[in-house]
Amino acid sequence: MKTKISVYIATSLDGFIARADGGMDWLEHDAGDDDYGFAEFMASVDTVVMGRLTYEFVVSTGLWPYEGKRMVVMSSTLGADDAAPHLAGKVEFLAMEPLELAAKLAGEGAKHVYIDGGLTIQRFLRERLIDELILSRMPVLLGSGVPLFGELDRDVLLRHVETQGFASGLVQSRYAAVR
Amino acid sequence: MKTKISVYIATSLDGFIARADGGMDWLEHDAGDDDYGFAEFMASVDTVVMGRLTYEFVVSTGLWPYEGKRMVVMSSTLGADDAAPHLAGKVEFLAMEPLELAAKLAGEGAKHVYIDGGLTIQRFLRERLIDELILSRMPVLLGSGVPLFGELDRDVLLRHVETQGFASGLVQSRYAAVR
Numbered sequence: 011m012k013t014k015i016s017v018y019i020a021t022s023l024d025g026f027i028a029r030a031d032g033g034m035d036w037l038e039h040d041a042g043d044d045d046y047g048f049a050e051f052m053a054s055v056d057t058v059v060m061g062r063l064t065y066e067f068v069v070s071t072g073l074w075p076y077e078g079k080r081m082v083v084m085s086s087t088l089g090a091d092d093a094a095p096h097l098a099g100k101v102e103f104l105a106m107e108p109l110e111l112a113a114k115l116a117g118e119g120a121k122h123v124y125i126d127g128g129l130t131i132q133r134f135l136r137e138r139l140i141d142e143l144i145l146s147r148m149p150v151l152l153g154s155g156v157p158l159f160g161e162l163d164r165d166v167l168l169r170h171v172e173t174q175g176f177a178s179g180l181v182q183s184r185y186a187a188v189r
Numbered sequence: 190m191k192t193k194i195s196v197y198i199a200t201s202l203d204g205f206i207a208r209a210d211g212g213m214d215w216l217e218h219d220a221g222d223d224d225y226g227f228a229e230f231m232a233s234v235d236t237v238v239m240g241r242l243t244y245e246f247v248v249s250t251g252l253w254p255y256e257g258k259r260m261v262v263m264s265s266t267l268g269a270d271d272a273a274p275h276l277a278g279k280v281e282f283l284a285m286e287p288l289e290l291a292a293k294l295a296g297e298g299a300k301h302v303y304i305d306g307g308l309t310i311q312r313f314l315r316e317r318l319i320d321e322l323i324l325s326r327m328p329v330l331l332g333s334g335v336p337l338f339g340e341l342d343r344d345v346l347l348r349h350v351e352t353q354g355f356a357s358g359l360v361q362s363r364y365a366a367v368r
Contacts, residue, residue, distance in 0.1 A: 023324070023338075024204065025203065036344065135330065145202070149346070149347040149348060149349045150344055150346050150347065151314065151338060152341070152344055153339070153345075154341075159203035159204070159332070160332070162330060162331070162332025163332070164332075165215065165330065165331055165332070166330040168202065168328040168329065168358070169328060170354060170358035170359075170360060173352055173354050173360050179347070179348060179349035181349060181352050181360075181362055183360055185202070
């Protein structure tokens, strides 16, 4: 079976994943008890890939919601000795390009890879490596911040699969790659 | 009755209303026969407001889908004599700020105002003048272009009213202002 590569992320209505200072208060604001399908999504994932910045953010939270997953941090500067103490042995640091990493993970049996972090998502999108994009929009305009999407060398066409609205006002759309 | 001020616009999934060169081919691509509720929306509108750039774009198309509406172009440089020949007498050019214009239109009996054009929408959003935002997303990433949203001095909170998916893959969400 081919490895499936997914993005699951929330943005403001104007496309930001965080405020310029990294703040995500606008996202927690209306979350309530609903996890918007995240637990179900994570249950289907065996491998998580993120960039160094997202890794450092996750470390800063003190939380580790990736127990039992293969966890890869794409970094050209960090090595095994740089893992946060509570994550020693749980994280791999790999200095690879997206295509090379995707091939490695597929060759090693990954079935479902979750790509997280704005820059890492942008790199995988540019290489047409994303099979599934689960995009949630919060009903707020921030005006500035860290954008989810970035420059592309050509259009990325997607197929809309389904959209679901939640009581909080979050709207979640699922898209599949068009090959 | 209070004047209602609405935005009805489509963007790419990464938030652009046109390519950097103004191209909107990506929008026409999948439109099919469905007008995504535009005719119904327009039937409820009595006044259309746009900026000079959008006006010039509309003129360039040779089409005039605003027959029977009061039509205002916000411009500090154009006057009545600058109307395109086929639009003489059909267009008002007003050099006003959004707040002033909104008060004028309300005072003159406008019931439902349609704000069009990226910069004009941004100006009205910054002034908290938008009551309704009908936002359609095409399932394509462009990577660059003319963004719908711009900088804000503070968050704009919205209330999600409803979302509808169309066969083309377009997803249309309706938001109301939170006062």
